[in-house]
Amino acid sequence: MVIKETYRLMTKNKCEFLNIILFTQFMILFGSFSIMKYCLKWLLVFVGTKSLTLDSIPNILFSPIAWLLLIVILLIATISIYFELSTIMLGIMAYKHQKSLSLRAIFHHTIKNLKEDISPQFIWLLLYFVSAIPITQLGYHSFLLNKLSVPTFISLELQKYFFFMLLYIVFLLVSIYIHIRLIYALPLLVLSRFTIKQSFVKSWALTKAKGSFVVVPYLWIWGVFQIGQHSVAFLSEKSILLLGHEMTFIKLMMSSTILALSILIICFLHFSLKICISVLLVDVLFKKELVTDTYYLDKQYKQYPIMRWIKYFGLSSIICFIYGITCVYMFFYQFEDKTVVIAHRGDSVHAVENSIEALENAAKQSADYVEIDIRLTKDNRFIVSHDNNIKRLSKLNKKISDSLFDEIHGVSVTDGIHVSSLVSLEEYIEKAKQLGIKLVVEIKHHGKEKSDYLALLANIFKRYDVEKDYIVQSLDKEIIETFQQKAPNMKVGYIVPFQFGGIPDTTVDFLVVEESSYNHHVQDLAHFSSKKMFVWTVNTKKEIRRHLFEQTDGIITDKLDLVHQTKNELSDNHSLIQRYKNVSQYLFVQLVK
Known part of the structure; x- marks a missing residue:
């Protein structure tokens, strides 16, 4: 039922909703990332170093300007994550009330919410996002958070000591438990008039209520999409096998097309998973009449044609880029044992x-x-x-x-x-x-x-x-x-x-x-x-x-x-299928992670 509703949501109005989401993702990638990198660059200039390392951290701790820039970076990251996930929530509610939702309306409502939420409570929202880093692979996460992870050397060293390994496992379990209990916090914050503190408290109470426990359907949905992604990869490889092992120009073009199409489908499934889980959460809140207020949908904004063209141009550019990079690797990649x-x-x-x-x-x-x-x-x-x-x-x-x-x-x-x-x-x-x-x-x-x-x-x-x-x-x-x-x-x-x-x-x-x-x-x-x-x-x-x-x-x-x-x-790397395996297993990780 949830998957079916997600499909209808994403295909309504010629995938306008999906275009908005993709557009916001790239705004974060080229906008937020760029600003954060620029702030980090100036932070390092002020502390007199070229890189942020363990050695330079003491200098940051004693520099007020560095602290200010660090706070700006954290605020940009938090606002970006909030904006990214609120886009999905607002789109779902617009769909439920059969109203259109423009990118301008999303901006207006998000900025308005942030103005109201900028307070000492905002630190709790930041800590909430940071605590999600160890469990970003469980599906409901942000584009920014997915780029972060616990360094491997830390987890490996902890595993060598039973006590620390036990502490690390407890930490992960506590993190998972907290995020289960606060799973409704962000939807409530975006779609209702609750403050950050009220949203957290309400989510904590709500997860005790009958009919609000979504872990089982959550895991079921996550499992379905994982199967879908692996199935696409499996079928694409079997399709290449049908072309045979010999490499010719036509076969290389066909295999590049299959690979690019597979990556695009898996990217689509990544977005669909996030939207599907959001639909599940909003449905529960909707049935419990906690997000019935549609004040953020009352004001309609004029849709400028140029914005639609920009969004479709961006989508076309993504498709061309993925297809182009697969063609380049399929044609020219040769392994050299230099490492x-x-x-x-x-x-x-x-x-x-x-x-x-x-x-x-x-x-x-x-x-x-x-x-x-x-x-x-x-x-x-x-x-x-x-x-x-x-x-x-x-x-x-x-x-x-x-x-x-x-x-x-x-x-x-x-x-x-x-x-x-x-x-x-x-x-x-x-x-x-x-x-x-x-x-x-x-x-x-x-x-x-x-x-x-x-x-x-x-x-x-x-x-x-x-x-x-x-x-x-x-x-x-x-x-x-x-x-x-x-x-x-x-x-x-x-x-x-x-x-x-x-x-x-x-x-x-x-x-x-x-x-x-x-x-x-x-x-x-x-x-x-x-x-x-x-x-x-x-x-x-x-x-x-x-x-x-x-x-x-x-x-x-x-x-x-x-x-x-x-x-x-x-x-x-001499047969078509082996070249496909070498390139695909690299690109699937780099472009889809």
């Missing part, structure tokens, strides 16, 4: 992380480098370990920084499946040289090191004659730049776990960014500054395919086997 593959702490899937066995397994799987972490003992010896306290892997509550080398060296470690022992940096280098594999050495700083420890590390690399082969990196900019002075012949890198804007000012040879902070523009900026760009931690098939497809400089991964599998798929 450096770095095994994160060795092959930590089939051995204990940072162990000799992990090194050996990574060498067998032909990794270009093996990344390891080193810590300094109390008597100035380097141990290969990620954690300062070895309790996680050894069950011994002992810190490397407070221990002598002989007390910590050789201690048994296990990940629950595999068993190994802690080794020195020298032992690791000797084994790596024997296996013929290079190392990426990350300096872990615990704050108790003596002033000459970087010179000590540089001498170790010099003694083993690996200065030109190994790479050294660190999360601490000052440490890595100091080490660069101690070992001028070595390549060094600065790890930037949280990064927005341009690239930081530094003398290092390469930058390492977290996967969620990476984009191709940032890599181009790095190249312009004669720096390489590595990305961590790249572990999913989607992420691996993207970075190999775009020829990112380097990826740090725990999934060496998955990387090799994806490389083989991308290398097999």
Whole structure:
């Protein structure tokens, strides 16, 4: 019933409603995004840096102008999300009352509502949207929120500790529960005269009432659309199979058309899902007579023909762009194996992380480098370990920084499946040289090191004659730049776990960014500054395919086997069906996410 009503809503008046929604999406993309980027740029100028990183956050905290610009950015984001979702709600109500709704009317009502809602309560609306970031893939979300996610490295690190993993799961469950209870808040805010606080309170009370619990139909609708999207992808691939494996001009054109059509249908299903869930929510409120007031539909605005032409021109441009980009990739894409593959702490899937066995397994799987972490003992010896306290892997509550080398060296470690022992940096280098594999050495700083420890590390690399082969990196900019002075012949890198804007000012040879902070523009900026760009931690098939497809400089991964599998798929680019698979699996993620 809901899906049928959504279909009628979207096809009424020659899809005018859909055109308005698409138009608002692109207004947000090219309007809100541009303003937010401009504000961020000026924010960074005022704090005297080129990028927003963990290092620059303290400068922002002590700059009133930076705070002001940050508030402006958050307000623009909140208003954009509010405007995007209110467009759908207003369109549904206009349809129910059989009245037309123009973009001008939506603007007028949204601005009027925002003027009334701008108050200290507005912070609750902002927090409501921010709390939705971990669950944006559950269907009812904003275009802006869908671009944000919890960084992978945070969730991966939390999973290594039972207590923190439990806290993270509880956090996700609480977030889901809150959004279930507040699921009517935004429709009430847009379609009624309730304030933000009243909308939240009313939604909380309403979700207790009989007939208001929409989780089951919500999940049912979400499941139907997921099946629909996968069915479209499946049918498009089967259609290409019917064309055969041989590549000809006609077949390439036909496959490009099929791919472009599939992407457009899946985009349509994405919008339809959001509208369908909105119809479900508005229906409940409508039946309970909570949104019967139609004051926002009383005033009618003249519809200017130019606006309709602009909207249809925008829609046509989208279709042409998608078709054009599929044709370009289908005709010209050739995979080149240029991405450096770095095994994160060795092959930590089939051995204990940072162990000799992990090194050996990574060498067998032909990794270009093996990344390891080193810590300094109390008597100035380097141990290969990620954690300062070895309790996680050894069950011994002992810190490397407070221990002598002989007390910590050789201690048994296990990940629950595999068993190994802690080794020195020298032992690791000797084994790596024997296996013929290079190392990426990350300096872990615990704050108790003596002033000459970087010179000590540089001498170790010099003694083993690996200065030109190994790479050294660190999360601490000052440490890595100091080490660069101690070992001028070595390549060094600065790890930037949280990064927005341009690239930081530094003398290092390469930058390492977290996967969620990476984009191709940032890599181009790095190249312009004669720096390489590595990305961590790249572990999913989607992420691996993207970075190999775009020829990112380097990826740090725990999934060496998955990387090799994806490389083989991308290398097999000689048949029509394989070329289609390589291009489609990349474009589906980039254009439809």
